[in-house]
Amino acid sequence: MGNMREVVISGSGVFTPPEVITNEELVAAFNAFADKQNALHADAIAAGEREAIPHSDVDFIFKASGIERRYVMDKSGVLDPDVMHPLLRQREDDEPGIMTEMAVDAARQAMAQAGRSGDQIDAVICAASNHERAYPAVAIEVQEALGIEGFAYDMNVACSSATFALQNAADMIRSGSANTVLIVNPEICSGHLEWRDRDCHFIFGDVCTALVVEAMEAATSDHQFEVLGTRLITTFSNNIRNNDGFLRRSRPDGLDDRRDMQFMQNGRQVFKQVVPMVSDLIVDHCTDEGIDPTGLKRLWLHQANKSMNDFIGKKVMGRVPEPDEQPNILQDYANTSSAGSVIAFSHHQAGLESGDLAVICSFGAGYSAGNVIVKKR
């Protein structure tokens, strides 16, 4: 094999939806829903045949997760106690899909930062935890919208989709099968969240992130991070699960309003099992690359839970990181699945100097985790 090329992330972008839901608004809507349901089923509840739905609580949400608000593609449906999910208009097949629209916005920002036009990109990866249709791939629609030649594909590794895509892109560029790759992560988590379940209704928000990845030798951007290494791990777990899919219709009660057709998790278990898995991944990966993890200048972590990130940050750095060393965005965006660590990366680069080492790290359903070690150029 010839010389492997060095790879850089040369641009990033974030599309933030225009509508925001505060914890106060969210809890008011949930409690109105609970009261309505409990009134509707008052007799069954009184007879002990059914459990009353308990109220949600603003203080609990903030203390348990660190989340204060979330952006969504539609607020009206989510906050309507008679609907409790987003309401999105049906689009014609010949107009851009909603995920494409989000992706194109984020991609244009990333491409501007990288100084790359569509004709200078040769691959698009749409990496997200849900895609709005089975086919054609959303990535190919994004490719066409941006005037990109070459090839495009969708991939899904839930919350770890972006870091897994980064490894794909870096490997393709190193080997020469692509020169410049656009990664987009449109996440409409609101469509997939069970807003009627108190245990998780506060967790997710919507967003789209984008990255441009290219060969270092050709990069001209002022915002370059060299990709020093990537490492991915997966280990099967049912603790974060969703049973929706193309066989739904074929199952006896498949079309019913079943709880498992939306996001489900054992949050406590996830917390306990994923924190050590991710801390070890970052420490081992850095050590194997000859890098002292306590010397990392920034941790752009997956954004699911503030305490989770606090634990991981302390384990990796060997001390409590300063807020700017391990920036969180989940207070404003909630968990945006694969996009979370990329939002943190995109919004919190200030203060880094040439040669500084940092990681972008994601983790979630699968379980899956991905770590990307980068060096500021």
Ligand code: CO8
């Ligand atoms: N208001 C008031 N009380 C509440 C509420 C609420 N909203 N919710 C729960 N409670 C109660 C519970 O009923 C429980 O009561 P009791 O003690 O009487 O049983 C008590 O509060 C404590 O509940 P928990 O044990 O559940 O609370 P935790 O402290 O564990 O916090 C969290 C819950 C915040 C969910 C926490 O466990 C957590 O963040 N865990 C990690 C989760 C995580 O990282 N998950 C990753 C999922 S994302 C992913 O992988 C991507 C999937 C694909 C994307 C899908 C897009 C939609």
